[in-house]
Amino acid sequence: MNRSISLWGQRLYRQFSLMLANQPKLEYYLQPLLRWNTPQLHPEYHAAKVVDFRWETEQMLSVWLEPASSWAGFKPGQHLLVTMLHKGRYISRSFSISSSFAVFAQQKQIRISCRIQAKGEFTQALAAEISHLTHLSISDAMGDFVLAPDSPPAEPLVMVAAGSGITPLWSMLSSQRCWTAPVVLFYCVREQSQAAFLSELTLLAAKQPLFELQLIETNAAGRLDLIQQLKTRANFSFSKAQYFFCGPEAMSRHYKNELIAAGVSASAIQAELFGLAVATSQGPVKQALIMLQGKLTTVSAASGVPLLQVAEQQGLNPAFGCRIGVCFQCVCQKKSGQVLNLRTGQISGDGPEQIQLCISAAHSDLHLEL
Amino acid sequence: MKLTEQQLSELAAELDQVKANVMSQLGEKEARYIRRMLLIQRLSAISGRILMVLGFVTPWLWGLGVALLALAKILDNMEIGHNVLHGQYDWMNDPVLHSRRFEWDIACDAGSWKRTHNFEHHTYTNIIGKDRDFGYGLLRLSNDFRWRLRNLWQFVTYLALSTLFQWGVSYHELAGERVFFGKKKPDRLNSVSHKELKKAFFGKGARQLFKDYVFFPLIAGPMWLWVLAGNLLANLIRNLWTSTVIFCGHFTKDVHTFTQAQCEGESRGHWYYRQILGSSNFTGPRWFHILTGHLSCQIEHHLFPDMPALHYLTVAPQVQAIAKKYGIAYNSGSFLRQYATVVARIIRYSFPGGKATTV
Numbered sequence: 001m002n003r004s005i006s007l008w009g010q011r012l013y014r015q016f017s018l019m020l021a022n023q024p025k026l027e028y029y030l031q032p033l034l035r036w037n038t039p040q041l042h043p044e045y046h047a048a049k050v051v052d053f054r055w056e057t058e059q060m061l062s063v064w065l066e067p068a069s070s071w072a073g074f075k076p077g078q079h080l081l082v083t084m085l086h087k088g089r090y091i092s093r094s095f096s097i098s099s100s101f102a103v104f105a106q107q108k109q110i111r112i113s114c115r116i117q118a119k120g121e122f123t124q125a126l127a128a129e130i131s132h133l134t135h136l137s138i139s140d141a142m143g144d145f146v147l148a149p150d151s152p153p154a155e156p157l158v159m160v161a162a163g164s165g166i167t168p169l170w171s172m173l174s175s176q177r178c179w180t181a182p183v184v185l186f187y188c189v190r191e192q193s194q195a196a197f198l199s200e201l202t203l204l205a206a207k208q209p210l211f212e213l214q215l216i217e218t219n220a221a222g223r224l225d226l227i228q229q230l231k232t233r234a235n236f237s238f239s240k241a242q243y244f245f246c247g248p249e250a251m252s253r254h255y256k257n258e259l260i261a262a263g264v265s266a267s268a269i270q271a272e273l274f275g276l277a278v279a280t281s282q283g284p285v286k287q288a289l290i291m292l293q294g295k296l297t298t299v300s301a302a303s304g305v306p307l308l309q310v311a312e313q314q315g316l317n318p319a320f321g322c323r324i325g326v327c328f329q330c331v332c333q334k335k336s337g338q339v340l341n342l343r344t345g346q347i348s349g350d351g352p353e354q355i356q357l358c359i360s361a362a363h364s365d366l367h368l369e370l
Numbered sequence: 371m372k373l374t375e376q377q378l379s380e381l382a383a384e385l386d387q388v389k390a391n392v393m394s395q396l397g398e399k400e401a402r403y404i405r406r407m408l409l410i411q412r413l414s415a416i417s418g419r420i421l422m423v424l425g426f427v428t429p430w431l432w433g434l435g436v437a438l439l440a441l442a443k444i445l446d447n448m449e450i451g452h453n454v455l456h457g458q459y460d461w462m463n464d465p466v467l468h469s470r471r472f473e474w475d476i477a478c479d480a481g482s483w484k485r486t487h488n489f490e491h492h493t494y495t496n497i498i499g500k501d502r503d504f505g506y507g508l509l510r511l512s513n514d515f516r517w518r519l520r521n522l523w524q525f526v527t528y529l530a531l532s533t534l535f536q537w538g539v540s541y542h543e544l545a546g547e548r549v550f551f552g553k554k555k556p557d558r559l560n561s562v563s564h565k566e567l568k569k570a571f572f573g574k575g576a577r578q579l580f581k582d583y584v585f586f587p588l589i590a591g592p593m594w595l596w597v598l599a600g601n602l603l604a605n606l607i608r609n610l611w612t613s614t615v616i617f618c619g620h621f622t623k624d625v626h627t628f629t630q631a632q633c634e635g636e637s638r639g640h641w642y643y644r645q646i647l648g649s650s651n652f653t654g655p656r657w658f659h660i661l662t663g664h665l666s667c668q669i670e671h672h673l674f675p676d677m678p679a680l681h682y683l684t685v686a687p688q689v690q691a692i693a694k695k696y697g698i699a700y701n702s703g704s705f706l707r708q709y710a711t712v713v714a715r716i717i718r719y720s721f722p723g724g725k726a727t728t729v
Contacts, residue, residue, distance in 0.1 A: 019577040019585065022473040028466055032408035033416075039405055043466055088401030090463040295489045315676075317460035319468050329463075370470070 040085040042137035046071040050133050051109060056196035060164060061127055062098065062113040067138060074110070074141030076101050076149055076175035077168040077244075077272070081139035081322050082112060086125040090137075092321045092329075093122040096246075096272070097141065098167035098197070100174035101149050113196060115164040145272040147172040147244070152180040155242050159185040160226065160255060162247025163194070165274050169246055170197050179210040184233075188216045188224050188247070226255050227262055238262050245271040249343075273343070286362035290316065291335075291369040301362035306342060308357040311370065318357055318370045325359035332357055337366035373696060378639025381696050385642050388688050389674050392681045400678045401462055407449050407660075408466075415442035415475075419586060422600040423593045436600045440607035441661075446475045447612055448663025453679045455484055460676075476608075477578050478540035479570035485562070486543045492675050496620070496627045496648035498728065502546050503620065504627060506531065506538065510719045511621055514629075517722040524720050525713075532613035533606065537575075544571055611661070614709065619668030622650040623711035624701045627727045645672035646693055647729060650701035651686070652708045659683060669700065 014024055021029035031043045041047045048065040056062050074080070074097050083092040099111035116123045126133075145168060147153070161169045166187060173185070189195045195215060205213040216224045230236055243259060245252040252271040260266060288301040290311060301310045308330055311318050321329030325343050331354050339348045339360040347363050348355065355368075373381070418438030425432025451474035453459070459467045466472075473480045486502070494500035498514045505511045509528060510521045520527075531538050548554050549564050582601035587594035626647040633644065649668040659666045667682035670689055677685075693700040718724055 018473070019581050022475055022577075023466075029412070031466055032405060033412045036405070036409045039401070043464075085401075087397040088399070088462055089397075295493065317457060319460070319465070319470055320463060 038135060040133075040135050040137070042083045042085075042090055045081070045083055045137035045139050048110075048136050048138045050130070050136060053130050056113060057194050059194070060113055060115050060196045061123075061130065062111050062196075063126075063130065063136075064099075064109055064111050065136060065138065066109050071138065072140055073104065074101070075146040076171040077146040078141040078143045079145075079168065079272075080112075080141045082122075083137040083139075083321075084122070084126060084129070084133070086121075086129070091122050091125065092323075093120070094142075094322050094324060096168035097171050099171060101171070102175060102177075113164070113167045143272070145244070145246070145270055147176070149175040149177050152176070152178050153242060154181060155240055156181050156236070157183040157242050157244065158226075158230065159183065159244045160188065160224070160247070160251075161185065162188045162251050162274075163190075164196070165246035165248075165272070166196055167246075168272055169244060170201070172244070173204060173211070174200070179208055182210045182212070184212045184214060186214045186216055186224055186226065186229070188218055190219045191217050227258050238264050239268075241268065243269040245269070247274055249273045286365050288337075288362050288366040288368060290314075291367070301366070303340070303363070304342070304361050306358050307339070307355075307360050307362065307366075307368070310362075311357065316370065320358060323358045325356050328356060330357040331355065333369040335367040335369060338363040339366065373639075373643060373698075375637060375639070377696060378637055378643060380639075381692065381698075382637070382639035382642055384692050385673060385689070388685050388692070389677060392674075392677055392685060396461060396678065400459070400680065401464075403680050404450070404454075404459055404462075404467060404678070407445060411442050411445040411450060414438040414445070418442055418604070419597075422597050423590050425596045425600075426593060432596055432600060436603050436607075439600065439604035440611075443475055443604060443608040444611055444661055447608065448615070448665065449660050449679065450474075450663075451476070451480075452663050452665070455480055456488060456675045458676055458678045475578075476539070477536040477575045478542075479574040481562075482540065482543045482567070482570055486546065488675070490546075492672065494633070495645055495672060496625070497630055497633050497644075498627050499630055500633075502542070505621075506542070507545060509716060511715055512627055512719060512727040513724045514627055514726050514728055515719075517719075521720050525716055528716050532610050532617075535609040535613040536578075536605065540571060540575060543567060615662045615665050617712045618652055618705065618708045619649055619665050619671075621712050621715055622701060622703075622708045623715055624699060625650055625727070626729045629728050632728070642673060643698060645669070646689075646698050646700065648672065650703075650708060652703060652705045654705055656683075658705075666705075669702075 017023055017026045017029070020026065023029045028043060035041050035043075038047075047068040048071070050063060051066050052064040054062050077096070079094050079096040081092050081094050083090050093114070095112040095114050097110050098113040099109070104110050114123050114126065116127045159169050169185065173183070185201070187195060187201070192198070192215065198215070201213050205211050214229070218224070230238065238259065241264075243264070245255055252273065256266075256269050256271065259269060285300045285302050288299050288307065288310065290297045290299060297314060297316065299310055299314045301307060306323075308318060308320055308323065318332065319329050333352065334348070334355045335352050336350060338350055339355055340346070340363040341348065342359045342361055348360075350364070415438075418435045418441070421431045421435030421438065423435075425435070451472065454467055454472045455469050455474070457469040460469055469484070491501055491503040496504055498504065505515070508531060509524050510517065544550065544567050547564065547567060549567055582605065583598055586601060587598040590597040628644055628648070633640070636644070646669055649672045651669050652666050654666060664679035664682045665671055667679075667686050670677075670682040670686055671679065673689065674682075674685070690700050690702075
């Protein structure tokens with residue numbers, strides 16, 4: 001009953017806003033007025049004040065943010081979409097929160113940590129402008145890759161972080177209030193100088209007997225042999241543990257397959273993918289028929305290339321956000337044809353559906369409506 | 371003078387270059403400009419509506435309110451709405467300024483506008499039988515059309531169209547699709563069902579009517595009649611202004627038309643050539659250009675419909691020089707002179723005969 005009333009209220013408000021301001025929400029109409037002096041704030045996201053920043057390593061930048069009170073908080077391990085205004089245009093990327101829940105509870109601050117990519121538009125812009133940035137825009141926290149701080153795990157935890165994949169895991173570890181089961185973290189980096197949060201991790205290992213840190217320097221020691229490492233441990237049973245992976249998709253897939261072969265159930269394994277959706281295969285070029293504003297454009301879409309990139313190369317400007325399949329800004333209507341989801345490898349059906357342009361590639365000839 | 375395919379492809383390359391020079395530089399300047407326009411538009415809309423109610427202090431305040439509301443509607447429709455709906459600011463990735471979501475303060479539904487204007491009119495500019503914007507199916511503007519009795523009083527029809535321009539624009543697609551009257555044409559794209567067309571037409575129209583003639587008069591209490599009259603007047607001013615600007619861009623004396631046969635499988639160069647000959651510019655001070663939404667540079671707008679409009683003035687001399695080089699007429703003049711030729715054209719073709727303007 002209450003829900004249907006609030007649904008009616010929402011509909012009424014939408015109709016009222018459309019009537020009065022031709023916008024789905026009055027806020028959009030007032031935004032040019034209220035935020036005339038702070039265009040860097042994206043109208044659909046929460047404002048976050050930049051409080052401080054520091055370089056964790058040569059390539060990893062940490063930024064401390066104070067989200068506006070409208071921001072609902074997070075669970076350790078979750079990520080959010082960060083948006084900045086760069087050369088007149090909103091660009092976004094998703095980052096895991098890398099700070100403890102306790103800091104948010106006490107000081108209302110969160111930290112994001114990002115590896116500056118040589119070819120990444122967002123991270124390059126962030127690194128260049130951080131010293132005079134006053135605000136960023138952030139989305140709600142998202143994702144199921146979480147470890148709640150109040151419900152301690154009953155079973156041992158095995159965590160594997162590769163490079164910047166440490167960020168959500170460090171948030172989980174530093175948020176943990178009571179320790180009831182052993183946790184081992186395999187932290188894979190090329191060399192020690194590239195390991196962020198190393199002093200904090202070492203301190204935690206010294207303080208907390210149930211936590212064990214294994215730093216793997218892959219340049220010297222080679223790739224982590226997870227099965228071998230776990231086999232040699234006393235009192236360790238593969239089937240009585242929970243697993244958390246964070247790093248490139250290939251790494252997670254590799255360890256996941258190995259563990260399943262060793263008898264671990266897939267439900268005990270959680271993985272967070274880091275890194276951009278990249279072209280996966282070379283193949284014949286498909287035709288995509290793109291309908292934009294009533295005008296049909298035919299473009300050639302090479303397989304494995306995200307349709308967003310294909311459209312932009314044609315001079316079209318579809319709405320976009322994170323470009324890695326997180327934020328759903330670039331969702332558009334597929335009228336017909338099959339697309340390959342570059343993140344999951346799944347091939348869609350042939351009928352009409354909503355797809356995310358940034359992580360979809362043509363699998364057959366397509367008809368899209370942007 | 372006829373251009374060879376070779377010349378046309380050189381023309382296309384030169385114009386592409388003019389466009390690329392601007393588009394590669396888009397950034398903070400354009401973003402700041404359009405945000406400032408939005409700010410001015412919001413300020414004038416809100417203050418205009420408030421001042422109208424203060425008309426009981428002195429009617430001058432009411433008059434100022436009407437002028438500000440008319441200004442807000444003109445900016446919303448011309449410099450902001452028309453240009454945003456062309457996708458000129460899509461690159462900013464701002465939901466408030468993205469063509470996919472933008473809706474404007476006019477009776478015409480944005481989706482319908484994008485189909486009839488962005489697609490039909492801008493693709494088939496001035497092709498007789500394809501571009502229904504040439505005369506809007508109401509006016510005979512060249513001898514390419516058979517004379518009918520109703521053309522005798524078409525100057526009155528023109529005045530009526532200008533007065534009710536927003537409704538003409540909003541009904542335009544339904545007229546083309548013969549939703550209510552007439553026999554369906556076989557060559558229509560039919561991308562949207564008649565049901566959806568009607569829903570958008572009545573929905574948007576009703577919201578606009580309710581806002582200006584029910585909601586704001588109601589909350590004005592005893593000043594309701596002043597507010598109602600003021601809103602009517604502001605809408606009228608906007609209608610006359612937009613109609614006049616558009617007529618001066620397309621129906622001046624020397625604007626050419628084309629046959630469907632000429633444009634069958636045309637090259638990009640020919641499309642450019644047609645855009646230059648199918649449009650006309652007029653001159654004036656900077657604020658004047660802004661009020662026209664830079665449609666005072668109709669030629670540049672038709673060549674580069676997705677270029678942020680504030681650049682039309684800067685590329686105009688380059689375009690004019692290129693047109694001159696290829697011997698293509700570049701139709702420009704003062705506002706009053708251009709308008710006089712529009713009036714003359716409407717009157718001339720009220721009567722049988724006259725020149726065919728196809729090239």
